[in-house]
Structures are given as structure tokens and as C-alpha cells.
Amino acid sequence: MKRKNDTLLSLVLPAVLCTALWGSAAPCVKKGYELFEIAAGDSFSQLVFAGWRFTLAGVLVLLVAACMGHRIRPKRGEYRAIFMISLFQSMLQYVCYYIGLAGTTGTKASVLSGTQTFFALLLAHALLENDRLTRRKTLGCVLGFAGVLVLGLGGLDGFRLHGDGLILLSAVSAGAGALVSRIYTPGRDPMLLTGWQLALGGTFLGLLGRVGGGALGSVTAGGAALLGYMIVLSAAAFTIWTALLGRFPVGRVSLFGFLIPVFGAVFSALVLGENIMTVRNLLSLLLVSGGIALANSAAASSKS
Numbered sequence: 442m443k444r445k446n447d448t449l450l451s452l453v454l455p456a457v458l459c460t461a462l463w464g465s466a467a468p469c470v471k472k473g474y475e476l477f478e479i480a481a482g483d484s485f486s487q488l489v490f491a492g493w494r495f496t497l498a499g500v501l502v503l504l505v506a507a508c509m510g511h512r513i514r515p516k517r518g519e520y521r522a523i524f525m526i527s528l529f530q531s532m533l534q535y536v537c538y539y540i541g542l543a544g545t546t547g548t549k550a551s552v553l554s555g556t557q558t559f560f561a562l563l564l565a566h567a568l569l570e571n572d573r574l575t576r577r578k579t580l581g582c583v584l585g586f587a588g589v590l591v592l593g594l595g596g597l598d599g600f601r602l603h604g605d606g607l608i609l610l611s612a613v614s615a616g617a618g619a620l621v622s623r624i625y626t627p628g629r630d631p632m633l634l635t636g637w638q639l640a641l642g643g644t645f646l647g648l649l650g651r652v653g654g655g656a657l658g659s660v661t662a663g664g665a666a667l668l669g670y671m672i673v674l675s676a677a678a679f680t681i682w683t684a685l686l687g688r689f690p691v692g693r694v695s696l697f698g699f700l701i702p703v704f705g706a707v708f709s710a711l712v713l714g715e716n717i718m719t720v721r722n723l724l725s726l727l728l729v730s731g732g733i734a735l736a737n738s739a740a741a742s743s744k745s
Contacts, residue, residue: 492647531642551705
């Protein structure tokens with residue numbers, strides 16, 4: 442009984458907290474567009490918003506790392522790792538994500554973003570000799586992509602390339618970023634890498650938005666509070682997740698990833714008032730979340 446309680450407090454609750462924080466991201470971004478008066482078609486202002494979030498989140502991660510006694514000054518050999526991770530996990534991913542999110546619902550974005558797990562598995566199978574697809578991983582991918590097809594059953598109105606298509610591209614970039622992280626993170630401090638890659642990616646997004654004429658339309662107390670939450674969200678979730686990965690097997694931790702689209706749908710209903718109780722939404726959510734759980738359980742069993 443004591444062992445179960447220890448697992449609950451040390452693994453389950455922190456992992457669920459992380460997935461809840463990440464799940465709240467999509468509806469919070471869309472709410473941020475409203476509070477900062479950023480129009481759906483104003484892509485460059487959306488990138489300015491993203492730039493502020495990730496630059497400050499990176500700074501916060503580095504501050505937390507410094508307080509924990511970590512080295513935060515990169516060595517010469519770490520600059521390439523920081524750039525490559527940032528290229529896929531911050532720059533390419535969030536250019537597509539923030540622009541695409543303006544053209545779709547928070548619920549659909551949360552579900553579609555969950556496919557990054559499957560893209561990571563497919564890329565690993567194609568590029569890494571020691572990480573091939575198994576039957577369970579393959580079935581997980583099939584279920585996940587079936588969920589994407591369910592979202593597109595409504596025709597062009599149900600699946601919009603400018604919105605949903607860009608979210609899928611962001612998931613491809615995130616999957617590639619996971620693979621790049623696996624290549625460059627071993628032997629290096631993940632907090633240092635993540636803090637700098639977030640700051641670098643956020644600076645890139647912000648500058649790109651400013652060069653294109655983007656700006657935050659209105660800065661209010663509510664908007665500032667939301668942006669502050671999103672900055673803390675990124676820093677806190679990563680710090681906790683990193684601690685869990687340092688204590689428990691990767692497979693046991695990543696298994697909780699199936700909750701991210703679930704929380705995303707729930708928060709989209711609460712924050713944005715979206716109707717998630719449709720057959721298409723619920724079936725897609727079930728397929729994608731089930732696919733993530735199955736694929737990650739396969740990864741966990743293969744490493745145990």
C-alpha cells in the first residue's frame with residue numbers, strides 16, 4: 442500500500458499535472474489572440490505573441506536551472522545541439538502551430554497535436570536501426586491516424602488546410618524534434634539545452650513577427666496574466682517532466698502522454714466554450730489518445 446502511495450505522489454500526480462498544463466496550451470493560445478486583439482489572419486502578430494512566450498519561458502527555465510545548481514553557460518560543442526533542437530521544436534513547429542491554431546478549434550488542435558508521437562515513431566523507424574516499429578507501435582500509429590481521418594470526415598469544411606493542415610505540419614516538426622533531442626541530449630544537461638533552445642526559438646519567432654509588421658494589439662491585465670501563465674506552464678511542465686525522466690524509466694513517464702489531447706479537449710470546452718460532445722470529436726479523441734497509450738506502452742515494455 443505504501444509503495445502504491447509513493448508511486449501516486451512521485452510519478453502519477455506530477456505526470457498528470459504536466460499533461461494538464463500542456464493540454465491547456467491550445468485553448469490558452471486562442472484565448473490570448475482574443476485578449477491581445479490579434480486577428481485570425483494576422484500571422485505575424487501571432488508569431489510576436491509566440492516569441493514573447495517562448496523567449497521568457499526559456500529565460501525562466503535557465504533561472505530555475507541556475508537555482509538548482511546547473512551550469513547554464515553553453516560549451517562550444519553544445520551550440521549545434523541547441524540550434525538543431527530549437528529548429529524543429531521551437532522555430533518550425535511553432536511557426537506552423539501558432540498560425541494554424543487561428544484557423545481551427547482548440548479541440549481539433551489538441552487532438553491533431555497528439556499525432557507528434559506517431560510521427561516520432563515513424564521517423565525513428567526510418568532513421569534509427571535500433572528503434573523499429575513493432576506490432577503494437579504500428580497499431581498505435583494506425584489508431585492515431587484513423588483519429589485524424591475521423592476529424593476530416595466533414596469534407597473541406599471539416600478539415601481546413603490553413604488551420605488543421607498547419608497543426609499537422611507542426612506535429613511532424615515536433616516528432617522530428619523528439620528524434621533530434623534523442624540524438625543530441627545524451628551526455629548533456631537537458632535543462633540547459635531546453636532553456637537555450639526555447640530562448641533561441643522564441644527570439645526567432647518574435648523577430649520574424651516584428652519584421653513582418655506584427656504587434657500585440659492591446660496589452661491588458663488579463664492578457665498579461667494569461668501570458669504569464671503560459672510562460673510558467675512551459676517552464677514548470679518541462680522542469681517536472683525532466684525530473685520524472687531522471688527518476689523513472691522513459692516508457693513509464695511517456696505513457697501519460699495520452700492525457701494531453703484529453704485535457705486539451707476539456708480545457709477547450711471550459712475556456713473557449715467549444716462543444717466537444719460530438720460523435721466525431723469524441724471518436725477522434727478516443728482513437729488518438731488510445732493510439733498514444735498503446736504506442737508508448739509498447740515502448741515501455743520493450744525497454745523494461
